[in-house]
Amino acid sequence: MNRRIFLSVGLGLMASTALPFAAIAQTPVTWWYESANPEQQRAITQGIIDPFNASQSDYQLTIDYRGSELDKQMRVALLSGNGPDIVYSAGPSYVAPMARAGQLMPLDDYAKQFGWQDRILPVFLEMGKYEGKLYALPKTYETLGLFYNKTLFKEHGWEVPTTIAELEAVSDAMLAENIVPFASGNANWRPANEHYVSLVLNSIAGPDNVYKALKGEMPWTAEPFVKAITKLNDWWQKGYFGPNYFSLSDEQAFAQMASGQAGMMPTGTWQFQRINTYFPQNNAEAGFVGFPSADDIGDPVYALGVGSTFSIAADANNPDGAAAAINYIFSDDAYAKMNELWQGEWNMPIADLASIEVKNVQPLYTDTMKGLATSVANNHYGYTTWTFLPPATDAFLVNGI
Template identity: 65%
Template sequence: MGFRAKITLAGAALVALGVAAAQAEDKKPISWWYETAAPENQEALQKLLVEPFNAAHPNEELSIDFRGAELDKQLRIAMLSGSGPDIVYTAGPSYVAAMAQAGQLLPLDDYAAKLGWNERILPVFIELGKYNGKLYALPKTYETLGLFYNKTLFDKNGWKAPTTIAEMEKLADEMKAKGMVPFAAGNADWRPTNEHYVSIVLNSIAGPDNVYKALKGEIPWTAEPFVKAIDKLNEWWQKGYFGPNYFSLTGEQAFAQIATGQAGMAPTGTWNFQNVPRYFPQNNAEPAFIGFPSAEGVPSPIYALGIGSTFSIANSSENPEGAAEVIDYVFSDKFYGDINTVWQGEWNTPLKDLSKVKIGAEVLPLYGETMKSLADAVGKNQYGYTTWTFLPPATDTYLVSGMEEVWLGKITTAQFLEKLNAAFLEEKAAGKVPAIPAR
């Protein structure tokens, strides 16, 4: 090849590089800060969301930054200064109201109309994302609380799944006598795990009708049904149902104990379906899940409705259109099927119609059955209320620390509920209580 040809090719290559660089510079970035995710789940988001979205939107560049357990703290600071991500990812509606009130979030009503979210998403979740009549958030996933257990272990011991609180307590006592921990539980990696159990007793012992009345301000949180609920939760703690290592075990470590037979039951949420394939097959155990048993006079089972996390768009975003396109992609039939095939329990987006969704045949049928039961309960307005979804932020924060104080004997149930009620009334007066759909 001659010198002149080489120069020509080199020049062409430089031009091509320049064009590629210019194209890269022309792409509009879309930033999204995410919470903790296992390496395989980070890879799944890259392959099933980031790469296909960017390929379908050549002028956009989505990137996900995994911030871990510090996400909430970092997000609060960044939002105050207007330097946060385009897609605001919160732990639930209780966080959204405060951000919307502070003017940190962009109303989504126009995008919902333009992109068809109102027709595609279950109505109750549209309502839950509103503040002062405007839509500010959509849920990434909806979830419920119940009781996981090791069916293989139950069959071996001749145990049946409990349907009442009394039956469950009898089982727990038998498990303790055999040297097992009745409730697989731990909050070493997530202190708000405490409120999972508070949510369970508020719904299964006090009852969802009473919780609804308290959320609407019709009865105080100091009312007798709530005293009974918190007293019962404290009784379980004092009897050792939660085992000796609650404060040193992570949620995943605790969940693994029901697969190994170290623990008998796990009162927890459907997000733990993601841990089923990690622990049950290798222990030759069959998992099972039921709605949490109820006290006498309370409907059973109750599926307490929870929103595990939400999507919003920052008011300071320089690319709100791109952020809305990402959220729209998440609510597609294809993404629902793809992500739930490899990652169950964390991406149960509230689509109205799942008839066109294709989930891999290898997914545990129990997961689909549980999600259907939850969807049916939501559709019939027969659901309970999780604290992280329906309580305002400061009230919810106190609930997490205050319950520990009850367990450790630092305060009484009455003192806990009095302070909880005072915090709630203050936030209710300030307009910070999330939307409560009518029953």
């Protein structure tokens, strides 16, 4: 969504290709995607589009990049029945309204045909269901935490915070040095607002209380949640988020952290894609840890999230081709290639990674993903708002915070 960046990109219409002197006509499969820079577009072409098209002779997959307006354009297109075959969304909270409106095709038959139940981790298949039917597959699973400029910390003798008190102490020290504590900005993606809500709900109110509230066993006005949102507001009022939150994109904010203008960045694992772009040119080293927790919570909580989903439009011109393309995206070959070319955005929840070799991966990214996988396996994780909240509530967090 960058979940953590979530920009809109799309797949455009593509005419059938008639090969000279051949009776083969491949049926187009259209896919709209969010924003992607030229390097990222090449990654998708090399890792998905070209290999899928070469793997079979029935379908021709094309992609149309729609930028940050993808969500709005997708809603209009689906209402008129003129959307793409593959529907790409920012997460489960975006899928539910489309499924409820009858704009998405149930994927249960395709799941049986392609064996998705065995290939994809069960918890993530459950996240793609609405009223008992499967409507979406998750593109990537992610978590929130704290990126920081390790070089800057060493220069100032700062310890990496593990508690809320330590986080506030180092943030105050940064303010004293005219360094922005939290690199942040929502200029390109307003739902960045809810990233911080997810962090304080899990790290201050605690995942057990969030779970109770999601089940209706505790009101959202209960003391733990009031405490969490009050703390978030305190950080804003103290200037932890800096003076330019509404004018900076998340990428610009990340660049500020790499340059030392900001010290830390509370955000999601989708930002790993930016480390090699910004840190080496500043002769700096990046770090990442779980977001500090309140004393009564204990260890850092890895809030579990689904960053983007794949569905098939109910009015798709080529649903079988769309399903075949989605199936390829969840193949071992696509996983290995995309995680080599574009780390942090294509961590598909494939159940068995033992036989998949991914090259040129940052050790920091590998260690983080291992930590997240362990947390999920031990049933010790938190809840991101864009994955677990109902759509209307999630929309309020985006627009009302």
